[in-house]
Amino acid sequence: MILVLFAIVVWVLGWWLNSRLASGPYADTRLVRFLAPFIFGVTIIVIWELLVRGLEVSLVILPAPSVIAVRFANSLPILWEDFVQTIIKGAFSGYIIGCFAAFLMAIAVDRWDFLRLGLLPVGNFVAALPIVGTAPILVMWFGFDWHSKAAVVVVMVFFPMLVNTVAGLREATAMQRDLMETYAATYWQSFLKLRLPAAMPFIFNGLKISTTLALIGAIVAEFFGSPTLGMGFRISTSVGQLSLDMVWAEIVVAALAGTAFYGLVAMIEKAVTFWHPSQRG
Amino acid sequence: MMSDGFKAIWAVLTVLAVIVVLWYAACIPMNIKGVLTEQERAGAEVQPTSAKDRRDMSEFGLVLNNSFAIPATWEQDRPRLPAPHQVAIEIWETTVQKKITSKRSLIYHGWVTLSATMLGFVIGTGLGILLAVGIVHSRVMDLSVMPWAIVSQTIPIIALAPMIIVVLYSVGIQGIIPKAVISAYLSFFPVVVGMVKGLRSPDAMQLDLLRTYSASRSQGFWKLRLPASMPYLFTSLKIGIAASLVGAIVGELPTGAVAGLGARLLAGSYYGQTVQIWSALFAAAILAACLVGLLGLVERTVLKRMGMAQ
Amino acid sequence: MTNNSRQQTCIFEAAHLDLTFQTNDGPIHALKDVNLTVDKGEFVSFIGPSGCGKTTFLRCIAALETPTGGTLTVNGMTPDEARRNRAYGYVFQAAGLYPWRTIAKNIKLPLEIMGYSTAEQDERVRSVLELVDLEGFGGKFPWQLSGGMQQRASIARALAFDADILLMDEPFGALDEIVRDHLNEQLLALWARTEKTIGFVTHSIPEAVYLSTKIVVMSPRPGRITDVIDSPLPKERPLDIRDTPEFIEVAHRVREGLRAGHADDE
Ligand SMILES: Nc1ncnc2c1ncn2[C@@H]1O[C@H](COP(=O)(O)OP(=O)(O)OP(=O)(O)O)[C@@H](O)[C@H]1O
Numbered sequence: 001m002i003l004v005l006f007a008i009v010v011w012v013l014g015w016w017l018n019s020r021l022a023s024g025p026y027a028d029t030r031l032v033r034f035l036a037p038f039i040f041g042v043t044i045i046v047i048w049e050l051l052v053r054g055l056e057v058s059l060v061i062l063p064a065p066s067v068i069a070v071r072f073a074n075s076l077p078i079l080w081e082d083f084v085q086t087i088i089k090g091a092f093s094g095y096i097i098g099c100f101a102a103f104l105m106a107i108a109v110d111r112w113d114f115l116r117l118g119l120l121p122v123g124n125f126v127a128a129l130p131i132v133g134t135a136p137i138l139v140m141w142f143g144f145d146w147h148s149k150a151a152v153v154v155v156m157v158f159f160p161m162l163v164n165t166v167a168g169l170r171e172a173t174a175m176q177r178d179l180m181e182t183y184a185a186t187y188w189q190s191f192l193k194l195r196l197p198a199a200m201p202f203i204f205n206g207l208k209i210s211t212t213l214a215l216i217g218a219i220v221a222e223f224f225g226s227p228t229l230g231m232g233f234r235i236s237t238s239v240g241q242l243s244l245d246m247v248w249a250e251i252v253v254a255a256l257a258g259t260a261f262y263g264l265v266a267m268i269e270k271a272v273t274f275w276h277p278s279q280r281g
Numbered sequence: 282m283m284s285d286g287f288k289a290i291w292a293v294l295t296v297l298a299v300i301v302v303l304w305y306a307a308c309i310p311m312n313i314k315g316v317l318t319e320q321e322r323a324g325a326e327v328q329p330t331s332a333k334d335r336r337d338m339s340e341f342g343l344v345l346n347n348s349f350a351i352p353a354t355w356e357q358d359r360p361r362l363p364a365p366h367q368v369a370i371e372i373w374e375t376t377v378q379k380k381i382t383s384k385r386s387l388i389y390h391g392w393v394t395l396s397a398t399m400l401g402f403v404i405g406t407g408l409g410i411l412l413a414v415g416i417v418h419s420r421v422m423d424l425s426v427m428p429w430a431i432v433s434q435t436i437p438i439i440a441l442a443p444m445i446i447v448v449l450y451s452v453g454i455q456g457i458i459p460k461a462v463i464s465a466y467l468s469f470f471p472v473v474v475g476m477v478k479g480l481r482s483p484d485a486m487q488l489d490l491l492r493t494y495s496a497s498r499s500q501g502f503w504k505l506r507l508p509a510s511m512p513y514l515f516t517s518l519k520i521g522i523a524a525s526l527v528g529a530i531v532g533e534l535p536t537g538a539v540a541g542l543g544a545r546l547l548a549g550s551y552y553g554q555t556v557q558i559w560s561a562l563f564a565a566a567i568l569a570a571c572l573v574g575l576l577g578l579v580e581r582t583v584l585k586r587m588g589m590a591q
Numbered sequence: 592m593t594n595n596s597r598q599q600t601c602i603f604e605a606a607h608l609d610l611t612f613q614t615n616d617g618p619i620h621a622l623k624d625v626n627l628t629v630d631k632g633e634f635v636s637f638i639g640p641s642g643c644g645k646t647t648f649l650r651c652i653a654a655l656e657t658p659t660g661g662t663l664t665v666n667g668m669t670p671d672e673a674r675r676n677r678a679y680g681y682v683f684q685a686a687g688l689y690p691w692r693t694i695a696k697n698i699k700l701p702l703e704i705m706g707y708s709t710a711e712q713d714e715r716v717r718s719v720l721e722l723v724d725l726e727g728f729g730g731k732f733p734w735q736l737s738g739g740m741q742q743r744a745s746i747a748r749a750l751a752f753d754a755d756i757l758l759m760d761e762p763f764g765a766l767d768e769i770v771r772d773h774l775n776e777q778l779l780a781l782w783a784r785t786e787k788t789i790g791f792v793t794h795s796i797p798e799a800v801y802l803s804t805k806i807v808v809m810s811p812r813p814g815r816i817t818d819v820i821d822s823p824l825p826k827e828r829p830l831d832i833r834d835t836p837e838f839i840e841v842a843h844r845v846r847e848g849l850r851a852g853h854a855d856d857e
């Protein structure tokens with residue numbers, strides 16, 4: 001019971017601290033912008049720990065953060081193997097193939113009006129569908145190993161990427177196009193010098209959306225069959241064995257991988273589209 | 282313009298027709314091996330005769346050698362790739378021709394998934410909107426919670442789904458609730474992020490104008506922020522409902538659930554019932570399209586009512 | 592001037608030019624029965640109320656718009672052929688610089704497209720930046736410059752390559768009086784030096800009179816030419832020519848033309 005009371009105290013303390021920070025004179029500084037969510041996150045974890053211990057919550061319902069951390073530290077080799085299998089082999093290769101294919105398709109769609117009229121509504125439609133559902137089919141076609149996971153990822157990222165790139169390639173203003181016209185620029189000249197750079201913010205938007213989709217696709221596809229490794233495999237078997245600490249450890253990996261992957265793309269975006277109003281800050 | 286509309290419809294129909302044709306064409310090499318094995322068992326002359334040779338040969342070579350078997354690739358019982366009409370017939374038989382209470386009715390399975398999706402979606406968006414209002418009005422919440430909401434968008438949080446199902450099951454909760462929980466948290470975060478953006482969308486000039494009227498905070502909320510947020514809200518609702526549906530489907534995978542579109546997908550993949558997988562997939566697609574389309578309709582009427590539609 | 596030599600020096604010629612935009616709320620008659628001949632080396636200003644088709648006419652010359660009636664020849668060719676011969680430098684109503692390129696790279700854009708050597712590109716960029724008083728800003732990005740500086744950069748971009756015809760759509764609209772005077776002088780000097788033909792859209796009567804050898808007054812609905820004034824001012828024009836009686840006389844005629852256009856509009 002003491003621990004529960006302690007948890008309440010920690011909560012109040014954390015909140016009070018953040019309130020002071022938020023209403024204080026440094027509220028708009030970088031430091032506070034980092035510190036406040038950090039304090040909030042730490043508070044949540046501490047309360048989680050205290051409540052789980054204080055209320056003696058069973059390990060098969062919610063393991064305490066410390067238990068998860070220990071499990072994480074003890075299973076690094078397994079976690080690494082799973083990470084390579086699912087993220088590097090499955091998600092990453094699928095992401096590259098899918099985004100590149102969508103980019104090429106977008107150029108074709110942009111070039112031929114008929115394709116744009118016909119394919120874009122279809123693409124928009126498909127982009128909203130639960131495409132993870134294709135996983136059982138693709139697992140059947142490409143086998144249990146990572147190839148089928150990459151295939152699911154390709155299908156998942158293709159349409160959002162296509163729709164975004166096509167929208168981007170049409171982003172150049174009428175005046176900018178007219179300018180190219182007065183220079184009698186060829187199609188590829190105006191593509192490389194005008195439409196492609198103008199499309200970059202949109203392309204990166206598609207790339208960023210696709211990072212998360214790629215991880216989702218690679219993990220969920222493993223629920224439909226996989227060799228005896230991979231994050232999705234580990235999650236579903238560990239859930240079956242009620243070793244939830246392992247499940248949480250995998251989720252930590254997924255979270256780290258997701259933010260790192262997204263962060264990487266966002267960093268490249270910052271370097272490439274430095275000129276766009278949204279990046280100038 | 283009338284002719285433009287026609288051209289667009291014509292283009293879409295052409296693309297769809299091409300897809301169907303390609304689909305039929307793809308069935309031939311995809312299914313030829315299985316078909317030849319079946320035909321051989323039925324006593325037909327198959328080139329080459331030994332199964333081992335056939336395994337080593339390319340699909341296209343087999344098709345060239347055994348062109349008589351092509352029609353059969355569209356009629357197999359358990360094809361690797363079912364032909365469009367097979368899927369269509371399966372959908373027809375399991376919707377119109379089955380009583381909706383039947384365990385084989387797609388409408389029944391669709392309803393199981395849909396109800397969980399909707400329940401979760403309503404809870405998730407409701408809470409999401411509330412949190413967004415809190416974030417916009419409280420500096421502390423903005424600073425401490427908002428970054429996590431944004432980060433959550435980059436994480437495959439759907440990986441939590443199997444655990445939620447099992448944990449809730451172990452404390453005696455099963456059926457629609459666990460799936461709804463997954464649907465709820467998947468739609469929750471996009472709605473928070475979108476709604477915060479929307480509530481913040483009025484620019485400084487519009488806010489200053491209200492200040493000159495010395496409007497109260499709540500007046501500012503009801504008369505400016507909330508209406509201004511509507512386009513953003515609907516955009517994120519569409520993302521949210523799609524995520525909810527995926528959540529409900531994935532939520533049906535781990536426990537070996539017997540009902541729902543996810544269960545149909547899983548059962549189909551266990552037993553190699555490809556036609557069943559494809560029809561469940563199409564049912565899910567139609568469901569998603571209907572939900573997003575419905576939201577689009579609501580969006581248009583609401584925005585028109587508010588005079589915000591272009 | 593004999594008819595023959597006139598044929599040779601005439602750079603563009605519009606006869607019964609008509610242009611109707613089909614829009615959702617019915618057709619808009621943007622240009623109606625426009626007749627105009629401009630000789631090589633002339634400085635033509637187009638002046639008239641908003642919406643009278645000045646931009647549209649300029650766009651027709653540059654083959655950005657296709658007339659729905661009448662004929663238009665540029666250097667004896669169709670506008671499209673002239674465009675493919677890279678006869679035009681065009682300055683739009685807004686600067687329209689590419690935000691992802693520095694000022695220098697923006698000016699290089701047409702040079703890259705037309706295949707100039709790198710050394711030549713650098714040399715030209717330097718000289719046109721000097722011409723528009725933007726030395727030292729080549730490495731900056733457009734959004735780091737004021738609106739007026741951006742507009743000057745876009746003029747530099749149009750001057751960077753040797754187009755025979757310079758088409759400028761209210762290029763100085765966004766600039767303050769002083770800079771405007773300065774650029775007007777520069778433009779005149781450039782024109783005198785290079786024998787370019789310049790089509791220039793403006794809303795300012797003094798600017799039109801100061802710069803032009805020919806002033807075309809237009810009126811709206813439907814867009815048409817109401818008066819063409821050949822300026823009697825000498826080619827050598829110091830800024831204080833604007834206080835001479837001849838200048839005021841021409842300005843007066845332009846104003847009358849504009850009024851007349853307005854009157855039959857009512
Ligand atoms: N692409 C277009 N489609 C339809 N109507 C157009 C188009 N471009 C111009 N117009 C119409 O043609 C008329 C002439 O337009 P234009 O842009 O040439 O005017 P302007 O004389 O340049 O005016 P301003 O001084 O304001 O720039 C206007 O009534 C305008 O609405």
Ligand SMILES: [Mg+2]
Nearest residue numbers: 645646684760
């Ligand atoms: Mg204009």
